[in-house]
Amino acid sequence: MALSITPGEKYGFFTDTSICIGCKACEVACKEWNGLQADNSVFLADSFDNTGQLDSEHWRHVKFIEQVPDAATSIGNGQAWLMMSDVCKHCTHASCMQVCPTGAIIRTEFDTVFIQQDVCNGCRNCISACPYSVIGFSSSTGTARKCTLCYDRLQNNLMPACAKACPTQSIQFGKLDDMHAVAAKRLDAVKAGGAPNAQLYGADDLVYGGLNAFFLLMDKPETYALPNAANSVLPARNNLFGYLGTLLTAAVAVIAGLVALRRRTEPSPRPVPETEPVASAPAAVEPAAVEPAPETPTPGRRRGRRRGRKG
Amino acid sequence: MLLAEHFARPPAWGAWILLYFFFAGLAGGAYVIATIVRLRGGRSSPIAHTGYLLAFLCVLVCPIFLTVDLGQPLRFWHMMVDTTPGGLGLNLNTATPMSLGVWALLIFGFFSLVSFLAELNAGWSRPARTLLGGSLGTAFAVIGSLFALFVAGYTGVLLSVSNQPVWSDTPALGGLFLASGMSGAAAAIGLLAGRAERPGDTDMEGLDRADAYFAALEVVLLVVFFVTIAIAGTLGTALRMPWTLLWLVAIASLAFPLRGLGGRDARIQAGSGAVAGARTLRASAALTAAVVLIGVLALRAAVIFSAQ
Numbered sequence: 001m002a003l004s005i006t007p008g009e010k011y012g013f014f015t016d017t018s019i020c021i022g023c024k025a026c027e028v029a030c031k032e033w034n035g036l037q038a039d040n041s042v043f044l045a046d047s048f049d050n051t052g053q054l055d056s057e058h059w060r061h062v063k064f065i066e067q068v069p070d071a072a073t074s075i076g077n078g079q080a081w082l083m084m085s086d087v088c089k090h091c092t093h094a095s096c097m098q099v100c101p102t103g104a105i106i107r108t109e110f111d112t113v114f115i116q117q118d119v120c121n122g123c124r125n126c127i128s129a130c131p132y133s134v135i136g137f138s139s140s141t142g143t144a145r146k147c148t149l150c151y152d153r154l155q156n157n158l159m160p161a162c163a164k165a166c167p168t169q170s171i172q173f174g175k176l177d178d179m180h181a182v183a184a185k186r187l188d189a190v191k192a193g194g195a196p197n198a199q200l201y202g203a204d205d206l207v208y209g210g211l212n213a214f215f216l217l218m219d220k221p222e223t224y225a226l227p228n229a230a231n232s233v234l235p236a237r238n239n240l241f242g243y244l245g246t247l248l249t250a251a252v253a254v255i256a257g258l259v260a261l262r263r264r265t266e267p268s269p270r271p272v273p274e275t276e277p278v279a280s281a282p283a284a285v286e287p288a289a290v291e292p293a294p295e296t297p298t299p300g301r302r303r304g305r306r307r308g309r310k311g
Numbered sequence: 312m313l314l315a316e317h318f319a320r321p322p323a324w325g326a327w328i329l330l331y332f333f334f335a336g337l338a339g340g341a342y343v344i345a346t347i348v349r350l351r352g353g354r355s356s357p358i359a360h361t362g363y364l365l366a367f368l369c370v371l372v373c374p375i376f377l378t379v380d381l382g383q384p385l386r387f388w389h390m391m392v393d394t395t396p397g398g399l400g401l402n403l404n405t406a407t408p409m410s411l412g413v414w415a416l417l418i419f420g421f422f423s424l425v426s427f428l429a430e431l432n433a434g435w436s437r438p439a440r441t442l443l444g445g446s447l448g449t450a451f452a453v454i455g456s457l458f459a460l461f462v463a464g465y466t467g468v469l470l471s472v473s474n475q476p477v478w479s480d481t482p483a484l485g486g487l488f489l490a491s492g493m494s495g496a497a498a499a500i501g502l503l504a505g506r507a508e509r510p511g512d513t514d515m516e517g518l519d520r521a522d523a524y525f526a527a528l529e530v531v532l533l534v535v536f537f538v539t540i541a542i543a544g545t546l547g548t549a550l551r552m553p554w555t556l557l558w559l560v561a562i563a564s565l566a567f568p569l570r571g572l573g574g575r576d577a578r579i580q581a582g583s584g585a586v587a588g589a590r591t592l593r594a595s596a597a598l599t600a601a602v603v604l605i606g607v608l609a610l611r612a613a614v615i616f617s618a619q
Contacts, residue, residue: 055320095474101410102389103402121389122382124322125409128473131317142382225318235472236406241482242468245532249486250460252528253493257347260521261358261514 005157007109011149012212013163013171014179015085017224018190018198020170022048022062022083029165030060033150037140047081054086055136059147060162061086065223074194084215084224085162085171088113088134088147089202092209096126096135096144099235104144111176112149112212120144129235131208131227149212176212187216207232317474321619327380331373332466332611335416336492337499338369339463342423344496344521346452346459348514354444356514360430361504365496366459367427370420377416391417408469415461422455464489470614477618480543483536484614490529494568495607497522502600505593515596522603523571530565554617557609564606567599 005011031038036057041050047064054061065082090113097105097113104119105126115126115135120143127135127144135146150160158164163173172179183200190198197219202211206229221228345362353359378387390413393402404410429443443451467484478484501518540546550558 053320099404099407099409099472101402101404101407101413102386103393103395103398103404104389106395116395119386119389119394120383121386123380123390123409124324124382125407125473127320128322128324128475128478129319131319131474133318133320136320137323137382139382144382227317231317233474235474235479238471238473238479238482239406239408239468242408242471242485245482245535246460246464246468246485246489249489249528249532250464253490253525254343254347254460256524256528257344257493257521258351260524261344261347261351261353261517 003157003159005110005154005159010111010176010212011154011174012090012112012176012179012214013087013149013160013173014183014214014216015087016170016172016183016186016216017082017084018170018186018195018216018218019168020062020083020085021168022064023167024062025165025167026060026085026162026171027051027058027062029161030147031057033153033161034059034148053136054088054132054134054146056138056141056145057136059087059145063224067223082218082223084217085166086132086224087162087213088149089132089208089214090147090149090212091207092205092211093234094208095129095131095235099125099129101125108151108154110149110151110154112151112154114148114151115144115146117141117143117145131232133225147213179214183214183216190216190218201226208234317476317479319474319476321475322473323619324380324615327376329608329612329615331376331380332488332615333495333608334369334373334376335466336463336488336607336611337496338366338373338423339419339459339461339489340493340496340525341369341500342366342419342426342452342459343456343463343493344500344518345426346449346456347521349449349452353514357504358500358514358518361500362496363423363426363430365499365503367423370416370423370462373416374420406472408465408472412462412465412469415458415465419455419458419462422451422458426452426455460489463492467614470618475618476543476545477540477549478614480545481536481539483532483539487529487532487536487614488611490525490532491607491610494522494525494529494565495604497525498568498600498603501596505596519568519571522568522599526565526568526603527572530569533562549613549617551617554613557613557616561606561610561613564602564609567602 030036036059039051039057044050044052046052047066049062049064051058051061063082063084063086065084066080067082068080090111094105094107094113097107101123102119102121104116104121106114106116108114122137122142122144124137124144127137135144137143138145150158153160159173163171172182174182180203183203187198187200195218199217199220200214201207201217201221202214204210207227217224217226341362345359345366348356348359348362374387378384381387389402390410391402393400402410403414425443429448464485467486467488470478471482471484473479497518501515501522504518505515537546537549540549
């Protein structure tokens with residue numbers, strides 16, 4: 001049956017990590033569809049991971065988290081070797097979008113977050129803002145890049161390449177409401193199967209207002225290097241105190257400057273030693289050293305002079 | 312409030328951004344100091360003259376550094392014009408200091424240009440000179456100083472408005488960069504205007520004192536910075552090697568302007584031991600200026616690089 005993807009509806013991914021087998025078919029499909037550069041595989045000494053991270057050329061990345069316990073674990077617990085196909089979360093409250101100065105990062109008609117490549121000028125402000133380390137700078141395009149949630153495929157009623165390629169249906173794509181219902185049902189089943197720590201991440205609005213790419217995790221978010229709900233804060237939170245601190249400093253600095261730079265036209269009260277070379281060497285007095293012509297005294301200057309005497 | 316555990320990737324802001332932060336601080340600081348001197352009646356003081364000239368020359372190079380740093384330098388104007396299809400308006404995103412900073416830099420550039428030309432008396436008709444030399448000119452400089460203060464300080468806020476560990480863990484960076492920029496500008500003006508200095512020159516004494524006050528303010532803000540990032544648990548990140556060395560340079564450099572709290576004569580005695588003279592004054596001012604400017608650069612480098 002042909003997929004019908006309607007503009008104006010919210011779409012997203014539900015990634016069920018409990019059935020991810022780490023095959024990386026999603027990574028390959030993503031690279032192939034989006035024309036991302038292949039890279040020389042390197043040994044990272046990090047489990048089965050050989051791409052390392054999400055960045056400008058890796059828009060899907062399978063994380064392998066080995067935490068083999070010392071003691072035997074119960075059957076079906078499934079916490080010894082965690083796998084998770086990570087991707088841009090397409091946050092409802094997107095940090096990257098909040099700080100983009102060019103307006104290159106937009107929300108599409110499918111409620112996904114998209115970087116317009118012809119608008120982005122490569123300032124990289126979004127990279128320092130994304131709390132998921134999703135966005136990377138591409139030296140080949142000179143722009144910031146990340147998962148588009150296959151925007152071009154959605155416009156043509158095609159599901160995203162990664163979801164299409166996933167052999168275990170760990171990655172599911174659909175209307176967000178439908179995905180939430182599927183996820184809730186799946187969570188119940190996984191918990192009933194003996195995984196008490198299983199939880200949904202980003203299905204509710206506690207994490208960045210809700211994620212259009214949300215997850216069923218087998219452990220707490222921090223285990224997967226994901227900020228928890230308490231840490232889901234936007235960059236703009238620091239505007240208020242940052243500017244207040246600057247304003248306060250500016251006020252103090254200006255007052256300090258006004259105090260320090262008050263004019264005192266009389267000579268320094270401390271006498272100049274007789275060995276003063278300037279006094280005996282006229283050549284040392286350069287033309288520029290000639291004191292500026294005295295100005296017409298103003299009330300302000302007179303006040304300054306009086307203060308100078310007091311000091 | 313500021314505590315957050317994030318997994319943000321460094322934006323790889325490097326030497327160009329460091330240079331921009333440095334010159335933006337100097338430009339803003341120099342303009343403000345020149346205006347303060349003007350407000351204090353020193354319209355024709357070498358300090359005001361040098362301050363306005365220095366401010367413009369520093370602000371002139373700022374857009375170059377910013378543009379070169381972009382991945383797509385020819386799209387620098389996308390910062391100001393919305394090129395999204397159907398947009399075609401002006402870009403102003405108040406949530407990010409980067410957007411506000413671009414506009415502030417543009418406006419400050421105008422103010423510093425006018426003040427620069429006024430100092431050079433270039434291309435001005437007599438009425439224009441009279442206008443800019445009077446109270447209208449002072450008002451102009453005061454308004455320009457507001458933008459100067461913003462340009463000198465917003466770069467710190469820009470770093471804080473992120474999810475980057477260290478940067479986003481403290482509200483002190485804006486103030487710290489502002490105080491440091493003022494101190495650096497005072498030192499640079501002292502160095503450049505110092506040619507005209509003679510022993511007992513009260514203007515230059517005032518500049519030394521101002522530099523000392525700015526440095527003292529910087530010390531206070533450094534304490535706030537380190538305390539806030541320690542609370543956030545990122546002090547270790549900021550103090551990693553080799554960045555510790557930069558912090559030490561930045562902190563040690565503050566000792567020079569702080570001596571100004573004891574007065575210029577005390578500084579000369581400390582520097583030369585016995586002989587006070589024009590040459591000693593100049594040597595002392597040059598040394599102080601060089602050390603302070605190195606400190607201003609080291610501070611920004613330490614903040615930018617240690618967090619990345």
